[in-house]
Amino acid sequence: MFEQGDWGSAADWAVAPVDHSRLKHPVQALTAMVLVARQENAAAAQKVFTAVCAYRMGIAEDFDRLGEQAADWLGVGAEMEVALVLGVSVGTARKLISVGVTLDTRLPLVKAAFVAGELDFSRVRTIVDAVDGVSEATVSAVEAAIVDAALQRPPRALANEIARLLIAANPDDAAESRKKREKHSRTVKITPDSHGMAALFATMTAAEGVVVSTRIDEMAATVCRRDPRTPATLRTDAFVALINCETHLACRCETADCPFAHLPAAEPATVHLHVHVDVETLLGFADNPANLEGHGPIDPDLARRFAQDATWQAIVEETRSRCPAKAHPAGFVPTATKLLPPPVPSGIGGAIADIKAAIDADPKVLDGEFPDGHGGLDEPPPGALSYRPRKEVKDKVYAKYSTCTFPNCYVPVRKCQFDHIEPFDHSDPERGGWTIESNGHPACPYHHQAKTDGIFRVVRMAGDAIVWVSRNGAVGITIPEELGGSHEPEARKPVKLTRPAPAEDPPDDAIYDPTWWEQHMQSGDRPPTLADMAQLTDRRLAVIYRELGTHYEEHLAILAARDRHMPPPY
Incomplete structure (x- = not known):
């Protein structure tokens, strides 16, 4: 990622800690707290103006690279990089930069107090917001009084005092500023x-x-x-x-x-709610976190409450990080088993740290799991050569994330666009990235355009981790909110997903025996749906429903085995 150059380590920039053993009286502790607060404020000022420096250099870089064509995107890449390295949203980074630019160009007295540690960021931001849209002459006339008020008043009272000062100094200017805010804010x-x-x-x-x-x-x-x-x-x-x-x-x-x-x-x-929850949790056999689209994690009890009065759409997939399904001979009846307690959740923080460590150890990891965008396939599956994804492909991709995959972007997934990680080649679709599950992720229009314009590139790692990499090496990582699988890039190798060749040995004749489903169910019967299961109150009936689902899965697995071993032509 970044090269440190001559800047030294983080320890060189650290604030000296307070020796609490030397504090013998409350007055000493209070005095020390005031001094530490001033150091904190001064450090916040340095963060703001360093972000402004990065922003201005980013504008110059954009102009040198794209010239006048970059007019609409000047500084956008820098805002996104600041957001990544600070771990905040782009909106927060943009506000941070805006505060610094305003202090630099319009509020020299406020800037001086901020740099000296006399004002905290909350008060400074209140001042910047209050004078937005007000003329230079009016701001200059009241800036000294604003600083005096800021040294004594909390943010809300400060905002009221600034409004009074601006109206008293120039009522017409204040009215014009109010009209602009009514229109745009x-x-x-x-x-x-x-x-x-x-x-x-x-x-x-x-x-x-x-x-x-x-x-x-x-x-x-x-x-x-x-x-x-x-x-x-x-x-x-x-x-x-x-x-x-x-x-x-x-x-x-x-x-x-x-x-x-x-x-x-x-x-x-x-209302229509999109909730992602595993069947075991829905039935009350497990208590794993669920996910409400547009919100994030919710507890299992709330997910079950939603399920009692909701329309469910199931997206069933077998990920390579999970155990493969087992098929049994016809006539096999599974017995109910006691579920083990859920594992201690590891959280996404450890998974992201593992990926960053792997990138630091070997930058080639950023080539991604499938660099060509073909997902390890030899031949494109149906729909792969069309730019617009099929509904089932889009649904599977969107089910993995609740928001845009740019770190700390909170645009809900349903308002995002399907972005091809390896770009789709309209002139030669077979050569470019395919429209398949492993080559797609949700991106809001803003971040999608930033990737399209080359400000960022996106890499998909094993385990569906999405890595955003800026032109200057800033890295941001988003992983699916469903935890438990391995997200370490080195943990898996690309898997060919092509249809396997027929086995040399003849298949077990048992696959041609009637399945339990064929023996006991009518043609066209289907297993209970998630909505059916959600309505259950009888645990014994829930076990029966679950067994029916198992029988149906076995039935499908045996049908697939018969199909694989069917002699040509297929």
């Missing part, structure tokens, strides 16, 4: 939170904010005082009810004389 974002929760952020005009808050309060007031929910929970339920176009909340006091008992129950909203 209003937004709503929903982001995943921990423990199966999500966070919603909305930026709107002040008047709209008052209206929304009032409507939430009005909806929350449609229950009696004995409703057991807290005010915060009631407001949240009220907000969701408004989104679902409901007219009232259902009171939960459960008393006979509730004044709101006469109100009709609201019709539940129809």
Whole structure:
């Protein structure tokens, strides 16, 4: 990856630790804390301005490489590289750079206080946001007062004070800035939170904010005082009810004389959720993490709750990292077995660290598992020479990731594009990368275009790990959220997936005996679906359903064996 050159090691840049054994009085500890905070602020300033330096050099590099053609992408590669090395989203990196550029060009007094460690990044960002779109003359007139306020006030109070200063200095300028923000800054974002929760952020005009808050309060007031929910929970339920176009909340006091008992129950909203969960967890035989598309990991109990009232679409695949399926002679009836406890999860951090170590040890690892984009196949399968992927191929690829594969990009997979890792050759599709599962990954339009323009290249490793590599050697890695398999690049070798040649020895005659499925089921019968299994409450019936699934898998395996040994012509 990166060459250190004459910059030394990270230890050369480290802040000296505080010797806590020398602190004998609370005043000493508080004083030391203030000094450490100033060091932290000064270090944050250096990070910001170093990012600005990388950004400006990236712009020069883009212009030298592409000239005027790079106008739309000047600095984009640098923003992405900053995001990779800092482990943040591109949006966060862009904001970091924007803060530094604004301090450099418009706020010299704020910059000086930041570099000296007197202001933290939160206050600095508040200042930069507040003066965005305000004229240079107005900003210069109030900057000293802004710094004085920032030294004494927390971010929210500081934002209010800056607004007062700007309006007092130039009301017309403040009004023009407000109109620009009304046009360009209003937004709503929903982001995943921990423990199966999500966070919603909305930026709107002040008047709209008052209206929304009032409507939430009005909806929350449609229950009696004995409703057991807290005010915060009631407001949240009220907000969701408004989104679902409901007219009232259902009171939960459960008393006979509730004044709101006469109100009709609201019709539940129809939603479509895409949840990835293994069958054992769905049936209650295991407790492995599930994945909710557009959100991330959820606990198994929540996944089962979704399954009770959901439309399921199963994507069945046998990965090379798992044990192969076993086939038994016809008439074999499997017995129920006790499942072992789940393994201790290793997490994706260790897998990513292993891949980075392998890359450092041997850069040739970045050639990827299938450099030609053919997935180890000798002949292209159906649909491989068409640019648009077949639905089953796209579904299998998208099932492995919940978002765009660029690290720390949170665009949901369903809003991403199918990107060919080894580019598709429109003039000679057989020579270029094929449209197959092993040569595809989801990328949002922004990062897809960055790869297409050569700002980054993408490599697929064994275990479906996706590696993004920048022109300057910055590396970012994304692996599927389903853990447990090996993601070490050296752990596997390319596997030819072509149809095996007929065995020299004749096959076991047992494959021609009627299978259990052929003996006991009618033509056209199919095993229980995931939706059927999700509705089960009887554990004994669940075991029977599972055995039916096993019988059907054996049936398919024997049919495949018969097909392999069928004499030509096929």
